[in-house]
Amino acid sequence: MQLKYLITSVVLSKALLCTLPLQASEHYSDHELFCFNQPKNSDCLLELQRQLQQQPVGSKGWYKLESYLLDYYYDKIDFTSLKLQAEMLLQRQDVPSVVLAQLYFYYAKTLMHLKQPELAAVYGQKAAQLVTELYKSFGNPLRLVELANLQKALGQHDLAVQTLSEAEHRAGNSQDPIFWFELNSNKALITDSIQSFEESLLYRQRAVTAILPTEHHVKIVVALGNLARTEQLLGHYAAALSHYQQSLAYMSKKTDPQNWSIYHVRLAEIALQLNNPELSREYMQQIDSTLLGQTHRLVYQQLQQKLAQYHKKKPAGV
Secondary structure, three states, rough: OOOOOOOOOOOOHHHHHHOOOOOOOOOOOOOHHHHHOOOOOOHHHHHHHHHHHHHHOOOOOHHHHHHHHHHHHHHHHOHHHHHHHHHHHHOOOOOOOHHHHHHHHHHHHHHHOOHHHHHHHHHHHHHHHHHHHHHHHHHHHHHHHHHHHHHHHHOOOOHHHHHHHHHHHOOOOOOOHHHHHHHHHHHHHHHHOOOOHHHHHHHHHHHHHHHHOOOOOHHHHHHHHHHHHHHHHHHOOHHHHHHHHHHHHHHOOOOHHHHHHHHHHHHHHHHOOOOOOHHHHHHHOOOHHHHOHHHHHHHHHHHEEEEEHHHHHOOOOO
């Protein structure tokens, strides 16, 4: 189950899709590997939808694919599709508890995006209750990280800190890189919220260290991007530029055009902070401004204005 701000997860071979016990796409199983296992240049969303049509509605295989689809829409920040899919599933009476917890969480996040905080809190509390029950049933420390993420989303920061501490204690000497990636990413989210960026930097570095040796490119992109952004906020511009550049090796403009544009906005911004307008212009050429949200579009427009001023100041004949 991918209950997260930045919580992403690993994936499952198609051959095992319907043979494993039903569980949400949390731990060594989600849409990322499903997509990775598709033929090159194939459309993962279309393949998900095709396989869904082949599964009996309400079966284990059907719910596994529905879980992948929810994760897919969330990772693509497609709240319109996520809302439609979630509301369809919420009408059903046979949703397994692990999928239902995931469903409640994503619907709560969608409602927050749509600026309906009161209703979002209702579904967030439902998700938190289910995650707590699932942890008691299965004892997986990663479920505590998910619970802490929910607690933070609901503004319960102190409780989230306590829950993460308990998760770390219970994990002991776990060698699971996904757990340590998620744990440190969520610790950083909490310290970010109080603008303790020096402490966040430590957690971001640990998250990168945990996930970089794996094959989970989506998580690597997230980890490197978060580290780079924290470094930028601390004024460590050269390091931030390097880590944003490093992240590009794990993504492509074709398959993830929105994040490609967002990361290039930050690269262009950092290049200008390093007083390198030519490099900034190169990065600006990679941006599709129509894909940017309000925050990044504003940064993009400010960069355009600043680069125009640099052009005016450039001596004639140079």
